[in-house]
Amino acid sequence: MRDVAVIGVGLTKFGELWDVSFRELMLEAGVRALEDAGIDGRQLDAMYTGNMSAGQFINQEHVSSLVADHAGLVPIPATRVEAACASGGLALRHAIIAVASGLHDFVVASGIEKMTDIMTAGATGALATAADQEWEVYQGATFPGLYALMARRHMYEFGTTEEHLANVAVKNHENAFLNPCAQYHLKVSVEDVMNSSPVSLPLKLLDCSPITDGAACVILAPAEKARMFTDTPILVAGTGQASDHISLHSRTSLTGLNATVEAAKVAYKMAKVGPKDIDLAEVHDCFTIAEIMAIEDLGFCKKGDGGKMTAEGQTTLNSAKPINTSGGLKGKGHPVGATGIAQAVEIVSQLRGETGKRQINKADVGMTHNVGGSGGTAVIHIFRRAD
Amino acid sequence: MSVARFWREIPSRYNLIGSKCGNCNKIMFPPRFICPYCRRTGKLEPYNLRKKGKIVSYTVVHAAANGFEEQAPYTLAIVELDDGPSVTTQITDCNHSEINIGDTVELVFRRMGQDGEDGVIYYGYKGRLLK
Numbered sequence: 001m002r003d004v005a006v007i008g009v010g011l012t013k014f015g016e017l018w019d020v021s022f023r024e025l026m027l028e029a030g031v032r033a034l035e036d037a038g039i040d041g042r043q044l045d046a047m048y049t050g051n052m053s054a055g056q057f058i059n060q061e062h063v064s065s066l067v068a069d070h071a072g073l074v075p076i077p078a079t080r081v082e083a084a085c086a087s088g089g090l091a092l093r094h095a096i097i098a099v100a101s102g103l104h105d106f107v108v109a110s111g112i113e114k115m116t117d118i119m120t121a122g123a124t125g126a127l128a129t130a131a132d133q134e135w136e137v138y139q140g141a142t143f144p145g146l147y148a149l150m151a152r153r154h155m156y157e158f159g160t161t162e163e164h165l166a167n168v169a170v171k172n173h174e175n176a177f178l179n180p181c182a183q184y185h186l187k188v189s190v191e192d193v194m195n196s197s198p199v200s201l202p203l204k205l206l207d208c209s210p211i212t213d214g215a216a217c218v219i220l221a222p223a224e225k226a227r228m229f230t231d232t233p234i235l236v237a238g239t240g241q242a243s244d245h246i247s248l249h250s251r252t253s254l255t256g257l258n259a260t261v262e263a264a265k266v267a268y269k270m271a272k273v274g275p276k277d278i279d280l281a282e283v284h285d286c287f288t289i290a291e292i293m294a295i296e297d298l299g300f301c302k303k304g305d306g307g308k309m310t311a312e313g314q315t316t317l318n319s320a321k322p323i324n325t326s327g328g329l330k331g332k333g334h335p336v337g338a339t340g341i342a343q344a345v346e347i348v349s350q351l352r353g354e355t356g357k358r359q360i361n362k363a364d365v366g367m368t369h370n371v372g373g374s375g376g377t378a379v380i381h382i383f384r385r386a387d
Numbered sequence: 388m389s390v391a392r393f394w395r396e397i398p399s400r401y402n403l404i405g406s407k408c409g410n411c412n413k414i415m416f417p418p419r420f421i422c423p424y425c426r427r428t429g430k431l432e433p434y435n436l437r438k439k440g441k442i443v444s445y446t447v448v449h450a451a452a453n454g455f456e457e458q459a460p461y462t463l464a465i466v467e468l469d470d471g472p473s474v475t476t477q478i479t480d481c482n483h484s485e486i487n488i489g490d491t492v493e494l495v496f497r498r499m500g501q502d503g504e505d506g507v508i509y510y511g512y513k514g515r516l517l518k
Binding site: 121124125128134135136137138139140141142144145148149150151152156197198199200202203247248249250 | 396400417443444445446447448449450451452453455458460461463464465472473474475476477488499509511
């Protein structure tokens with residue numbers, strides 16, 4: 001296998017983008033990534049696009065062809081990848097595999113979701129299709145509901161509190177405040193989170209990531225050719241993916257995601273690093289409890305200590321282990337198919353030292369952690385500066 | 388939901404028919420078509436699970452799932468059945484404040500929803516506290 005490097009990244013503004021269409025949004029991120037890499041579209045060999053459900057959100061399937069067409073990239077192979085909210089991370093993984101295998105040299109990994117063209121009830125219904133329709137959704141399960149079941153059990157087993165959960169939202173909104181692309185530029189307090197309206201208790205409105213439009217794109221190249229395009233290529237040091245039962249009730253534990261644990265094992269081994277070596281991570285905080293479980297499952301603290309670690313400020317921008325410097329899904333927004341790619345954009349930008357006011361001091365090794373559904377899929381990538 | 392899609396699952400939703408593997412003796416719910424432990428050497432047969440179990444976790448859902456708006460707020464729980472498998476189910480016939488992790492429940496037959504005003508009525512199981 002060949003070493004793979006990221007040579008360009010592009011991100012759109014995240015938010016309720018009513019004046020922009022699906023195809024415009026994807027092209028905006030793509031053009032930014034191409035300009036960042038300084039590569040010509042004619043040099044590209046293949047494209048992978050993460051998208052959860054354009055069919056439900058805008059009545060459009062076959063988006064691989066749509067995007068290649070409007071990007072002027074036909075006839076290169078264009079593939080859509082779907083694994084619910086992990087679609088983006090999975091598209092990135094397949095793009096990496098394509099370059100590592102030697103089949104393709106210059107490959108686009110993109111992600112997009114246009115979620116606000118339908119009403120909120122339609123969007124939450126579309127998201128619920130990532131759960132087991134017959135045995136979870138039939139019973140009245142919602143996504144906040146499934147994560148609330150994990151939160152309640154985590155509180156019961158480890159003494160995690162609603163204030164611990166609130167601290168995740170407070171931190172991620174603070175980070176999003178410094179990210180021009182973020183959906184929210186609004187700081188919230190623990191009291192704001194605690195007093196926000198109930199969604200699925202113990203989760204309240206400000207424990208939940210929003211419904212978002214957005215797109216993201218990265219350009220990959222074989223490491224040996226990366227310096228033709230950039231002085232700061234970022235190496236893909238490790239990639240890991242794992243699956244788990246689709247239904248939460250079928251899993252052995254409700255207080256962590258085994259898919260995360262298994263994917264992390266593979267990614268750490270491939271990158272020859274451990275949790276201590278990770279300088280920063282973008283983790284899948286679709287709900288506040290998800291970030292707490294993620295930092296435990298990734299080995300940044302002991303199982304059960306995630307809430308305490310967060311409340312003590314050990315995951316803020318200025319801490320030793322900054323988590324979700326972009327604002328995360330909570331503050332930056334969560335256009336589901338784009339999220340996995342957007343996480344990679346943040347880590348690459350941090351490792352290059354290009355994130356302005358939210359730039360952390362030591363950024364040599366970074367991680368992305370992207371989850372599909374309530375944990376049926378997890379994809380993890382580890383990135384490293386090439387120098 | 389199409390009538391056929393609902394009708395296919397009636398035995399499991401009304402009578403809690405799951406699967407038991409004749410090879411490893413594991414009991415599963417909902418029914419499976421391949422034993423995940425034995426795979427092709429497994430021998431799956433229908434198995435009627437006992438309708439009793441314990442609450443492993445619960446949540447009070449205020450933002451209802453589509454079709455459940457009139458029931459909100461409702462309690463959703465994961466119940467570990469005495470036979471081993473766990474199910475996601477609503478807890479019915481009680482105040483939300485009465486529910487605790489570890490409580491014993493029995494699964495009872497209840498109306499779940501309806502396809503519009505003139506559509507099929509869906510039935511299934513909900514948990515009821517045993518005290």
